[in-house]
Amino acid sequence: MWRWVYIVVGHLAVGLGVVGIFLPLLPTTPFLLLAAGCYAKGSDKFHQWLINHPQLGNYICYYLSGEGMPAKAKTYTLLLLWPCMLFSCWLVSSWLLKGVLLTIACCVSYYIVVKVPTLKAKPFSAVSSQQAD
Numbered sequence: 001m002w003r004w005v006y007i008v009v010g011h012l013a014v015g016l017g018v019v020g021i022f023l024p025l026l027p028t029t030p031f032l033l034l035a036a037g038c039y040a041k042g043s044d045k046f047h048q049w050l051i052n053h054p055q056l057g058n059y060i061c062y063y064l065s066g067e068g069m070p071a072k073a074k075t076y077t078l079l080l081l082w083p084c085m086l087f088s089c090w091l092v093s094s095w096l097l098k099g100v101l102l103t104i105a106c107c108v109s110y111y112i113v114v115k116v117p118t119l120k121a122k123p124f125s126a127v128s129s130q131q132a133d
Contacts, residue, residue: 002041002042003041003042003043004042005042006038006039006041006042006043007038007039007042007043007046009034009035009038010034010035010036010038010039010042010043010046010050011035011046013031013032013034013035013038014031014032014035014050014056016031017029017031017032017035017056018056022080023084028059029059029060029063032050032056032059032060033060033063033064035050036050036051036060036064059073062119063116066117067117067119067120068116068117068118068119069112069116069117069118069119070118070119070121071118071119074112074113074116074118077112078109078112078113081105081108081109082105082109085101085102085104085105088101089101089102
């Protein structure tokens with residue numbers, strides 16, 4: 001029974017992680033990490049699918065290994081985060097809620113820029129020699 005619980009929670013986490021790509025208030029990486037953990041306990045097939053996924057798998061592996069996040073992904077995240085947060089602030093009338101939204105945006109920006117290492121690009125020659133093998 002626990003195996004199925006892990007699989008269902010993993011599926012929900014992947015779904016929320018994908019939605020989080022488009023909604024800045026919903027974090028992507030924690031949900032994908034939760035999914036990877038659930039799949040590791042519930043289904044090797046789904047775990048391998050997630051880890052080897054062309055779009056999602058690299059981010060999980062880079063984050064877990066401590067290598068960080070690609071500069072392009074950091075830029076994309078911040079360029080999506082701030083307009084959405086500012087638009088959300090414009091929509092709400094409560095100054096308290098505006099303050100909470102801006103605080104969240106600042107904290108997420110700080111974490112992405114300062115705390116998460118920027119993934120160093122691998123030299124082209126190293127990549128091409130690996131593909132030749």
